Amino acid sequence: MVNEKRLEIVYSTLLGIDKETENFDISLIEGAIVSDEDIERLKGIRRRSKILIAMGSCAVLGGVPSLRRFTSEQELRNVYNVVYVPHLGDALPLSKFVTVDYYLRGCPINKYELLNLLEKLSQNEWFKQEERRFLFLREKPFNLEGVALSLDGEKCIVCGRCVKICQEMTSAIDYINRSLETAISTPFKVKLDESTCISCGQCILYCPVSAIMEKSYVAEVWKLLNSGMHLTAYVEPEVLIALSEALKSDVGGQLVTALKKIGFEKVVLWKPQTEFNTSDQLTIIPSSEAEAIFVQRFYPDLIDYMAPPPRIKDNCIVWFSPCIARKLSGSLILTTRELIRLLGTMDLNSLTKTQFDEVKLDASNKHEVEVVGMEEVRKTLESIREGRLKTGRVVLYVCPRGCLHGGGQLLQS
Numbered sequence: 504m505v506n507e508k509r510l511e512i513v514y515s516t517l518l519g520i521d522k523e524t525e526n527f528d529i530s531l532i533e534g535a536i537v538s539d540e541d542i543e544r545l546k547g548i549r550r551r552s553k554i555l556i557a558m559g560s561c562a563v564l565g566g567v568p569s570l571r572r573f574t575s576e577q578e579l580r581n582v583y584n585v586v587y588v589p590h591l592g593d594a595l596p597l598s599k600f601v602t603v604d605y606y607l608r609g610c611p612i613n614k615y616e617l618l619n620l621l622e623k624l625s626q627n628e629w630f631k632q633e634e635r636r637f638l639f640l641r642e643k644p645f646n647l648e649g650v651a652l653s654l655d656g657e658k659c660i661v662c663g664r665c666v667k668i669c670q671e672m673t674s675a676i677d678y679i680n681r682s683l684e685t686a687i688s689t690p691f692k693v694k695l696d697e698s699t700c701i702s703c704g705q706c707i708l709y710c711p712v713s714a715i716m717e718k719s720y721v722a723e724v725w726k727l728l729n730s731g732m733h734l735t736a737y738v739e740p741e742v743l744i745a746l747s748e749a750l751k752s753d754v755g756g757q758l759v760t761a762l763k764k765i766g767f768e769k770v771v772l773w774k775p776q777t778e779f780n781t782s783d784q785l786t787i788i789p790s791s792e793a794e795a796i797f798v799q800r801f802y803p804d805l806i807d808y809m810a811p812p813p814r815i816k817d818n819c820i821v822w823f824s825p826c827i828a829r830k831l832s833g834s835l836i837l838t839t840r841e842l843i844r845l846l847g848t849m850d851l852n853s854l855t856k857t858q859f860d861e862v863k864l865d866a867s868n869k870h871e872v873e874v875v876g877m878e879e880v881r882k883t884l885e886s887i888r889e890g891r892l893k894t895g896r897v898v899l900y901v902c903p904r905g906c907l908h909g910g911g912q913l914l915q916s
């Protein structure tokens with residue numbers, strides 16, 4: 504391409520090329536952004552470039568330098584036994600500061616992927632960011648379907664974040680194929696619900712391009728609201744906390760106003776409870792379908808000790824939850840993210856406050872032990888299996904830090 508003069512390199516510090524040029528057709532940028540100087544330089548390049556490509560893991564995701572945020576000074580001193588510790592800021596991907604048109608993942612990147620992209624761009628074969636990103640590379644993008652969530656292979660950049668977090672949950676997904684055909688799938692490409700997936704939705708929180716998303720029921724709720732049906736909204740406290748944190752003020756009262764404005768008759772603040780036998784017998788209480796499926800698949804010998812997960816049997820209730828797995832319960836569930844979509848452009852902070860019609864937070868759970876996070880859940884179930892834990896009520900939460908970090912919560916930028 505360069506020889507045929509379809510592309511001319513006008514600037515490259517590596518190649519020692521610096522031809523005076525006002526604007527660029529294509530800019531390829533490697534490396535993470537670590538300083539204010541980097542940010543300014545990046546913004547300047549963005550202004551002068553028609554197309555900006557983030558090249559490699561550091562530019563795409565922050566890469567290895569970003570790991571420093573998990574390392575304390577003390578750890579560095581312990582490992583390297585030196586007093587000097589560099590005080591650098593966070594290492595962040597380009598997309599944190601500017602619009603990125605194309606991503607070339609990997610460390611190092613795949614040179615054929617780069618050449619293919621340049622080839623297409625030099626032939627003016629543009630494609631929009633939201634369209635298939637690697638149209639010319641993959642014959643068949645591989646989609647994964649599930650009842651509560653699905654993976655859109657056209658959007659997936661195969662960064663592997665979902666695989667990593669799922670290894671901490673149930674290892675339901677992994678890489679398949681090789682080279683440019685690499686994709687994310689379940690073993691033997693079975694549907695998510697037929698794999699070991701428990702619909703916890705943690706992979707959604709980690710996917711940088713929203714290739715994995717929950718099945719949305721916003722349209723169904725609008726249909727019911729528009730039909731004039733008398734609907735009640737049941738809101739879990741964690742939904743309210745996430746919204747209030749995002750908007751930096753307690754917006755409970757404003758949320759009630761907003762939901763009534765769009766047609767809900769009643770709004771209830773509710774902590775889901777399950778029904779179980781109150782005898783002294785050991786009881787495993789799954790906080791959602793995710794924990795129930797986990798026990799069924801991995802500890803089937805303990806099913807007899809398990810109570811059903813919380814459910815609502817009322818067609819006139821829309822349940823707002825931080826949990827993706829509740830979508831398997833048969834109730835009409837909207838996650839915190841879907842609630843935001845339902846409210847559209849409504850500015851909660853500008854609304855007046857209305858009281859909840861009912862607050863049902865009273866949990867008669869004095870005698871319950873709460874087990875939070877997959878590792879602790881596994882340890883507890885092992886203890887029960889081995890007969891070391893014989894009595895009590897044990898409530899399981901597989902998500903890290905519990906429902907506050909449920910798969911349906913707001914995505915962090």
Ligand code: SF4
Pocket residue numbers: 652668669672673674675676699700701702703704705706707
């Ligand atoms: S929902 Fe949970 S179990 Fe299923 S693929 Fe995602 S992280 Fe793995």
Ligand code: SF4
Pocket residue numbers: 654658659660661662663664665666687709710711712713714715
């Ligand atoms: S996290 Fe998203 S983009 Fe990355 S591999 Fe998984 S589905 Fe693909």
